[in-house]
Amino acid sequence: MYSTFLSKIRTKEDIQKLINEIEVILQSLYQKQGVESVLKAQVRAWVSQALEEDWKSAPNKEEYLIRLKEVLNGLKPLSLTISFEPTELSLEKLSYFVKQNLGGNIYLDINYDPRLLAGAIIVYQGRYLDMSLKKAYEAEFERSKVEIIKLLEKTHERL
Amino acid sequence: MRDFNFYLEQIGEIGFIEEVVHSLVYSSGLPSAHPNEVVVFETGDVGQVFSLTKEHVEILLFSNNQLRVGSKVARCGQTLEVPVGTGLLGRSIDPLGNPLDSRALKDIRFSPIEVAPPRITSRRQVTKPLPTGVTLVDLVVPLAMGQRQLVIGDRKTGKTEFLLQTIMTQTKLGTVCIYAVIGQKQTDIKKLSEFLEAEKVIENTVVVASDSSSSSGQIYLTPYTAMTIAEFFRDIGKDVLLILDDMTTHAKTYREISLLAKRFPGRSSYPGDIFYIHARLFERAGNFKKGSITLLPVAESLLGDLSGYIQTNLMAMTDGHIFFDIDLYNQGKRPAVNPFLSVTRVGHQTQTPLERDVSRELLSFLVTYERMKQFLHFGAEVGDFARNILGLGSRIDSFFNQKPEVTIPINANILILSGLWAGIWNETKINELTREIEKIVLAYQTEDLFRKQVDEIISRTTSFSDLVTNLRRNKEIITNKLS
Numbered sequence: 001m002y003s004t005f006l007s008k009i010r011t012k013e014d015i016q017k018l019i020n021e022i023e024v025i026l027q028s029l030y031q032k033q034g035v036e037s038v039l040k041a042q043v044r045a046w047v048s049q050a051l052e053e054d055w056k057s058a059p060n061k062e063e064y065l066i067r068l069k070e071v072l073n074g075l076k077p078l079s080l081t082i083s084f085e086p087t088e089l090s091l092e093k094l095s096y097f098v099k100q101n102l103g104g105n106i107y108l109d110i111n112y113d114p115r116l117l118a119g120a121i122i123v124y125q126g127r128y129l130d131m132s133l134k135k136a137y138e139a140e141f142e143r144s145k146v147e148i149i150k151l152l153e154k155t156h157e158r159l
Numbered sequence: 160m161r162d163f164n165f166y167l168e169q170i171g172e173i174g175f176i177e178e179v180v181h182s183l184v185y186s187s188g189l190p191s192a193h194p195n196e197v198v199v200f201e202t203g204d205v206g207q208v209f210s211l212t213k214e215h216v217e218i219l220l221f222s223n224n225q226l227r228v229g230s231k232v233a234r235c236g237q238t239l240e241v242p243v244g245t246g247l248l249g250r251s252i253d254p255l256g257n258p259l260d261s262r263a264l265k266d267i268r269f270s271p272i273e274v275a276p277p278r279i280t281s282r283r284q285v286t287k288p289l290p291t292g293v294t295l296v297d298l299v300v301p302l303a304m305g306q307r308q309l310v311i312g313d314r315k316t317g318k319t320e321f322l323l324q325t326i327m328t329q330t331k332l333g334t335v336c337i338y339a340v341i342g343q344k345q346t347d348i349k350k351l352s353e354f355l356e357a358e359k360v361i362e363n364t365v366v367v368a369s370d371s372s373s374s375s376g377q378i379y380l381t382p383y384t385a386m387t388i389a390e391f392f393r394d395i396g397k398d399v400l401l402i403l404d405d406m407t408t409h410a411k412t413y414r415e416i417s418l419l420a421k422r423f424p425g426r427s428s429y430p431g432d433i434f435y436i437h438a439r440l441f442e443r444a445g446n447f448k449k450g451s452i453t454l455l456p457v458a459e460s461l462l463g464d465l466s467g468y469i470q471t472n473l474m475a476m477t478d479g480h481i482f483f484d485i486d487l488y489n490q491g492k493r494p495a496v497n498p499f500l501s502v503t504r505v506g507h508q509t510q511t512p513l514e515r516d517v518s519r520e521l522l523s524f525l526v527t528y529e530r531m532k533q534f535l536h537f538g539a540e541v542g543d544f545a546r547n548i549l550g551l552g553s554r555i556d557s558f559f560n561q562k563p564e565v566t567i568p569i570n571a572n573i574l575i576l577s578g579l580w581a582g583i584w585n586e587t588k589i590n591e592l593t594r595e596i597e598k599i600v601l602a603y604q605t606e607d608l609f610r611k612q613v614d615e616i617i618s619r620t621t622s623f624s625d626l627v628t629n630l631r632r633n634k635e636i637i638t639n640k641l642s
Contacts, residue, residue, distance in 0.1 A: 126188030128173035128233075 001058070002071050003104075004050040010095035011108045015072050021047055022072075026065050035061070078102070079109040079123035083116040083132070163201045166233040174198070174216060174232040179225070182375040183419050185215040186232050192216045195273055197235040200226060205255070206376065207239055209420065217420060221255060221376040240269040241384045243391035248335070251352055251366040254380035259368065270391060272383045276442035283446045288509040289400070289453055292328030292566025293321055295559045298521055298576065299498040300481055301506035301514070304398055305446025307454040308503065309473050311465065312483025317494050318457055320563035321481070322402050323354060325455070328566045329400050330360040334453075335392045336400045339385035340368040342378040342408040358564075378412040386443050386452075393450035401444065405457035406437060410469045427468050438476045465500070479503040493560055498525055516623040517573055521555075528552035554579050557589050558596060570610075570617050571603040574630075577623070578637045581630040595641050602640040609640065 009015055021043045028038040039048040058064040078098055086094065091108070098106055102124075113121075116132035123129075141148065167173060174188035184206060192198070196208045198218055204226065206218040218232070242256040246266030251259040258264055287304040290297055302308055310318050326336045338355075340348050348368045355361040367385040369378045382403045389399045403409075410433055417430035425431045437456075444454035458473050463485050465474070474480050479502040488495035507515055531548050535541070541549065558575060561567070575596055578584065584592050602609050616636070620626045630636065 123173055123188075126172050126174060126190040128167055128171050130168065 001054060002068055004053070005047075005068065005072070006075075006104050008046065009072070009075065009107050010091055011110060012077065015075065015107055018047070019069060019072055022065050022069050025051070026062065029062055029065075075105050075107050076125065077109045078106050079111065079121075081111040081113050081116065081121040081123075081132075083112075083114050083118055083120075085112055086110065160197075160199070160205065160235070163199050163203065163231070163233055166199055166235050167231075170234045170236050172234050174234075176200075176226055176228050176230045176232060177215060179228060180419050182220045182416060183209065184218040184220055184226060184232075186218060187215060189216045189232065189234055192234055195238045197237060197239050198232050199235055201231040201233075202226065206232075209416075219376045219379070219416065221374055221380070223372070223374045239272045239380075241272055241387055242267040243270045243388050244268055247365045247388060249362045249364065251348075251368055252384075253373075254367060254369050254377045254384045256384065270387050272380070272387050274387075274390070274443070276439060277445070277447060281447055283448060285446045285505045286509055287398075287446075287451070288506070288514075288569075289325075290328055290332075290569050291321070291325040292568070293324050293494055293496075294561055294567055294572045295494060295496050295498065296321070296481060297567075297569050298514075298572055299518060299525075300479070300496065300501040300503045301510055301518065302453070302503065303506050303509040304453055305444070305451035306479070306503070306505050307441050307444050307456070307477040308506075309458055309477040309480035310455055310483070311458040311460055311470060311473070311480050312495070313460055313463060313485040313488075316483035316485055316488045317563070318483050319351075319404065321483075321494050321496075322404065322455060322457070323351075323358075324561075324563060324566050325400065326355070326364065326402070327358055327360055330363040334363070334398045334400050335389075336360070336364045337385050337389050337392075337402070338364060338366050339381050339401070339403045340366065340370075341381045341403065341405060342369055342371050342373070342412060343404070345370045345372070375412050375416050378409065379416060382406070382409060382440055386440055389452045390443065393447060393452050396449050398450055399452045401452055401454050403454070403456040405459055406473055407459045407469050410437070429468060433469070434472050434476075437472065441476045478505050491560075492556070493563070498522060499529075511618075512621045513573070513617060513623065513626065514569070516621075517576065520623050521576065524548075524552070524555075528555075550585070551579065553589065554584060554592055557592055560593075565600075567600050568603065570614055571600050573617055573626070574603070574613050574637070575599055577626045577630050580623075580627045581634070583630065583634055583637055599637060599640055612636070 005018065009018065024042055025035060025038055028035050039051065054064065055061055080094070091110075095108055098108065116134045117137070119132035121128075121130050121132055172189050172191060174186035176184055177187050178185040189198070192208050192211065194208050194210065198206050198208060200206070202224065204220060204222045204224050206220045208216055209219040210217045220226070242264055244267035246264050250264065253259060256264075283305075285303045285305045289302040289304050289306065291302060296302065310322065312318050322338075326338070330336055338351065340351065348370055352361075352366060355364055355366070365388055367381055367388065369381045385401060385403065389401045392399045410429065413433060413436055414429050418424060418428065422430045425433075441454060441456070444452040456473060456477065458470050460467060460470055465471070465482065482497045482500040483495050484497035484500070485495070487497060507518065510518065528548055531545050531552070534545065535549070555576070558579060584595065587595065603613060604610075616629065617626070620629065
């Protein structure tokens with residue numbers, strides 16, 4: 001029933017924005033202005049369209065909206081720490097990949113840390129995976145620490 | 160213990176702090192955490208998984224640092240282990256095994272703190288006595304190696320002095336002594352260390368200390384750490400004396416943790432598993448094939464009330480108790496041990512026939528003496544029999560009074576008691592009596608010939624009456640040392 005909404009959700013900000021819109025609609029259910037005016041003026045077009053479509057088969061609007069909020073709050077986060085600020089296209093690709101491989105009940109929690117250089121740190125359901133270039137460099141430096149220090153000392157002496 | 164990043168890489172699981180309630184931290188994530196597993200926070204703080212719920216992992220924190228919500232936590236993949244080894248002798252450590260004097264520990268390995276108590280087949284009958292050096296206890300409420308004897312009394316009734324006298328006596332006999340200070344004042348911990356150093360018994364002693372400002376987690380851990388160290392020494396064939404001072408503070412700390420964790424409160428708000436918490440610890444002591452662990456847990460009573468919840472719990476899981484009576488303390492008796500309310504369930508079976516006879520006669524006499532003293536209150540005239548009882552009783556009272564820094568060997572005690580019974584000091588005044596007893600004790604401790612003579616007489620005699628008769632006939636054994 002909520003597939004349209006779930007397919008549009010990519011990030012934490014998307015969820016928050018949608019939940020805010022649902023709150024506004026819920027408040028308007030028992031107000032003088034009515035739901036229709038709110039749907040036209042205060043909510044995004046695709047949201048109004050999806051709601052109107054679904055409400056044809058769901059007679060109780062309030063119950064529908066409350067349930068939609070619960071579904072949105074129940075989505076699982078996949079935390080992604082990357083070294084660049086992604087474009088809309090990148091976000092779309094990432095979200096699509098994650099949903100294809102892990103299921104549709106997931107949203108991305110994107111964090112930006114340029115110190116990673118490249119790659120990403122992924123945290124999902126308590127599992128942690130550091131696939132960043134920073135970690136690879138650190139591991140390499142640790143392995144070759146002695147040789148690197150000798151090289152630096154030689155260079156220092158030459159100078 | 161490695162740092163947070165190491166465990167994060169190794170285990171590959173992460174949690175985020177959702178809520179902090181005093182010493183309990185609720186974390187999301189950590190899907191494979193199991194109970195009692197050690198976790199480390201990104202700040203370097205250490206905790207232990209207390210319980211698991213569907214949404215959260217409940218972690219008991221081992222530090223007082225304020226953690227922020229959102230901080231990361233990683234599993235360590237192991238249960239809590241503490242350092243054990245001969246390198247701990249002469250050192251003071253905290254419940255996590257960190258030395259309090261900042262010097263590194265040597266000759267140690269790590270041992271898990273949570274182990275199941277040994278089974279029946281690995282236990283042995285209690286057969287060896289444990290002399291404490293305290294006259295009243297050694298004669299009336301004797302202890303044995305491998306016994307668990309509760310030391311109970313109001314605050315400031317001399318319990319700690321008694322324990323220190325026991326340590327002084329036992330370290331001279333080669334017993335390893337472990338003193339666990341549970342949530343006491345820092346000044347008391349300092350005084351304890353200074354006393355042990357001054358009496359030169361620190362080299363055979365380990366102190367595991369958590370003060371009252373330590374975190375609840377550390378206070379909770381203290382007796383378990385001490386028991387783990389005791390088990391190491393037992394396994395290398397040593398006899399160990401383990402003192403837990405005190406278990407009522409431990410119970411209160413566990414109550415605090417359980418109430419914060421929203422466990423259902425039982426009697427006096429203690430959690431339902433408070434008995435189990437202590438019983439599973441006490442069951443790890445006893446007499447075993449290789450060595451023994453003699454356990455002396457301490458409990459504080461309120462206004463002499465032995466019927467408190469924790470007090471009766473501890474009495475149920477020990478092999479007897481020594482009761483320090485506040486009324487006797489206020490009367491000036493030191494130690495203030497009440498021989499009528501103290502019990503030893505396995506101490507008598509380790510005594511020689513003579514010692515058992517002495518114990519029986521002495522206790523019987525003390526009952527009669529108490530009755531006579533009650534009789535005096537009515538102001539009635541006393542006959543010769545009563546006068547004799549009262550005279551001997553007051554001398555025995557004076558004999559039992561012992562300074563906290565003095566320890567007396569059991570044979571010296573038996574000799575002096577027999578001398579009192581034989582009437583050697585009938586004409587001596589009480590203050591003179593004290594001095595003369597000190598002379599006998601000094602002679603026993605310093606003169607080899609006298610000590611051998613006394614030991615031989617006592618080992619040959621099997622009944623108290625025979626010994627008394629012998630001394631009546633040969634008073635010079637004692638009187639020669641008084642001149």
